[in-house]
Amino acid sequence: MKGEADLHEAFDIDADTLREECGVFGILGHEDASALTALGLHALQHRGQEAAGIVTFDNEQFRAERHLGLVGDHFSDAETIGRLTGMAAIGHVRYSTTGETILRNVQPLFAELDGGGIAVCHNGNFTNALTLRRQLIRDGAICQSTSDSEVVLQLVARSRKGKIVDRFIEAITQMEGAYSLVALTSKKLIGARDPLGIRPLVLGDLNGAPILASETCALDIIGAKFIREVENGEVIVCTPTGIESYFPFGKQTARPCIFEYIYFSRPDSIVGGRSVYDVRREMGRQLARETQVEADVIVPVPDSGVPAAIGYSQESGVPFELGIIRNHYVGRTFIEPTQQIRALGVKMKHSANRSQIEGKRVVLVDDSLVRGTTSVKIVQMIRDAGAREVHFRLASPPIRYSDYYGIDTPVREKLLAAKYGLEEMRAYIGADSLAFLSVDGIYKAMGYDGRDNANPQFTDHCFTGDYPTPLTDLSGEQDFIRPPRLVEVG
């Protein structure tokens, strides 16, 4: 039962991956706040390519620029940055999981409250946002977007607490799910991480200006110093006079998302004190220990498969070669190939490097397998380049469960490993053999003896089905018949 993926369809290795939903950045007390935020978002572009936005405060008013598209397309000209005046700014890059890709869902979202304005941006997904939104609308709230993140603003607005920080804390203590939040008021830069710390958030400093960002790569690009991770369940408040922390959820054991190491975070980022690159290479080493096969060459599926393939090669002693070449200049402007061109099976983004493949037993190493549609084409492309054998190795366990914490995963039925066993998956992608890193193996690569099933060290439910928080919106108690909505047609 070979996967019937249309081999003549234009070929894109990135088509069948999980997508991270969003990156956040904020800075307080720097004259180039908006330019630095644009650079920080550029470094976080891998966390969301659909839209980007920046809000600044210039001691008089908040200023906002939000656009559909990439950061570089909208925030690299002096004119735009010039309009975003002020010593404080927050920014967001987006890949939507809830809420359409429309301008009114582009973050940061803003609300005018009694006592002043507040802008908020969010990485993650609230698993009770629909339930809360419904209650808010019943109580007369008027929602400006269809994004789950707006619920936080609505709850801050409804809080009867005096101080904005107390109102913010009252709001987030009603939220479930995964979140890293960055907010800006006229006097404060506020950050918050959910009680388990599922999504990442770090604190940095640039010449005395505090910075909050999803990943350390956003600090590196502007030469800022890494101070520390924002802790799980921490609300951090930066003001011109210093930094305060609150822990409204009490102490809980952190369970960060393990997929940040497998795929989402940039290899040059440090997450939880670990180099993402080093962890991926170690996952490759562990994969070789667990799934070795006689072979002549180790070939990564670029780019995310590279560190694991290097580790696999180092552990197995089989040479590593770039057997798949990526064309970095495809971009979006390339004319859509005509049907007859497509029928040639053009390989727009990736092609086989025949000299490293022909007549050889090839081990292909990739970070993860989702629907399997792209893997079918990769195996076929390597066979077409003359490989004697093709063995497929994944540096993560089979993905059998959907996410709900801010990752765009297909519905369960579309996940290959949720449908098929190992042998059926091997036959589907057309490889001579197929193997995944085990769940315990991925924990060993992180430096543990294995998964602590009583107290799991990470959030890993796409592999284990062990969801770490309630999933109220999915509990089926609420029938979410969505009322007719406004669709912007002009």
Ligand code: SF4
């Ligand atoms: S399912 Fe869990 S482990 Fe997998 S990506 Fe989502 S939060 Fe991370």
